[in-house]
Amino acid sequence: xxxxxxxxxxxxxxxxxxxxxxxxxxxxxxxxxxxxxxxxxxxxxxxxxxxxxxxxxxxxxxxxxxxxxxxxxxxxxxxxxxxxxxxxxxxxxxxxxxxxxxxxxxxxxxxxxxxxxxxxxxxxxxxxxxxxxxxxxxxxxxxxxxxxxxxxxxxxxxxxxxxxxxxxxxxxxxxxxxxxxxxxxxxxxxxxxxxxxxxxxxxxxxxxxxxxxxxxxxxxxxxxxxxxxxxxxxxxxxxxxxxxxxxxxxxxxxxxxxxxxxxxxxxxxxxxxxxxxxxxxxxxxxxxxxxxxxxxxxxxxxxxxxxxxxxxxxxxxxxxxxxxxxxxxxxxxxxxxxxxxxxxxxxxxxx
Numbered sequence: 001x002x003x004x005x006x007x008x009x010x011x012x013x014x015x016x017x018x019x020x021x022x023x024x025x026x027x028x029x030x031x032x033x034x035x036x037x038x039x040x041x042x043x044x045x046x047x048x049x050x051x052x053x054x055x056x057x058x059x060x061x062x063x064x065x066x067x068x069x070x071x072x073x074x075x076x077x078x079x080x081x082x083x084x085x086x087x088x089x090x091x092x093x094x095x096x097x098x099x100x101x102x103x104x105x106x107x108x109x110x111x112x113x114x115x116x117x118x119x120x121x122x123x124x125x126x127x128x129x130x131x132x133x134x135x136x137x138x139x140x141x142x143x144x145x146x147x148x149x150x151x152x153x154x155x156x157x158x159x160x161x162x163x164x165x166x167x168x169x170x171x172x173x174x175x176x177x178x179x180x181x182x183x184x185x186x187x188x189x190x191x192x193x194x195x196x197x198x199x200x201x202x203x204x205x206x207x208x209x210x211x212x213x214x215x216x217x218x219x220x221x222x223x224x225x226x227x228x229x230x231x232x233x234x235x236x237x238x239x240x241x242x243x244x245x246x247x248x249x250x251x252x253x254x255x256x257x258x259x260x261x262x263x264x265x266x267x268x269x270x271x272x273x274x275x276x277x278x279x280x281x282x283x284x285x286x287x288x289x290x291x292x293x294x295x296x297x298x299x300x301x302x303x304x305x306x307x308x309x310x311x312x313x314x315x316x317x318x319x320x321x322x323x324x325x326x327x328x329x330x331x332x333x334x335x336x337x338x339x340x341x342x343x344x345x346x347x348x349x350x351x
């Protein structure tokens with residue numbers, strides 16, 4: 001009787017997912033004009049693979065929706081997580097949730113992918129449709145790059161994902177962005193003449209983002225070219241006093257003196273609520289953020305409260321009825337359901 005000499009399937013790796021994502025990104029950029037439907041489908045597939053690569057870097061079972069079996073996974077015979085499941089696991093298992101802005105962009109790309117699969121025909125493509133696809137993909141690409149270079153930098157630093165090489169493939173996308181920028185010349189001039197402030201867009205790079213000051217030193221902008229939104233805070237650097245820009249993502253670094261500050265250091269330096277022996281039990285900050293799940297990242301600032309991790313601000317904060325932590329979210333039923341820092345007593349009630 002002959003022995004079974006069939007070579008066992010090689011167990012998939014994170015690099016395998018990244019390699020496939022790179023292939024899909026190259027297809028998406030190459031097919032933009034000639035096959036826009038395929039471009040949209042390939043682009044979102046690449047985004048999904050990178051998100052799953054982050055899950056798999058933690059453990060391969062996180063990529064499987066349910067009933068994870070190692071042998072079946074190795075053969076590719078499994079049901080992978082949906083986008084919503086992946087987002088939940090990034091937040092609840094890994095503790096590295098997608099930022100709200102990136103999540104919204106990726107979800108929009110997912111919905112457009114679904115529309116293309118079911119209803120779109122290549123013959124429907126026109127200049128406006130191609131422009132819309134190009135701008136949305138640019139937005140998605142920049143959101144992905146920001147994740148890989150910042151929040152997930154420690155995971156992707158040594159992996160074979162050449163951002164610079166892939167970025168060059170978006171040349172045609174930028175031509176669509178340039179055309180839209182030029183078509184907005186009159187509108188941009190009107191904004192400037194009326195006293196508005198235009199800044200460079202962090203996504204498409206054109207000076208077409210209208211800046212607004214929401215609180216003292218807290219700014220936001222929306223690009224008229226690609227609709228990219230941004231929120232940031234500018235305060236004096238604790239080290240050299242030159243303007244320090246904080247866009248969240250767990251800390252900030254000064255471009256003048258190269259000093260780096262952790263989230264804890266920024267909170268301690270910027271919180272305007274001073275603790276004394278007389279108000280020790282009444283101080284509400286630093287509080288937790290329901291928006292980004294930040295722990296003790298919300299400070300008192302300019303009569304309001306600002307989360308230094310996501311730069312969202314709110315007029316008030318409350319106390320969780322179960323754990324007693326300060327929080328900027330909805331706390332009406334917090335005794336039962338908890339807050340961003342606890343699960344409440346619902347589990348105890350069900351036991």
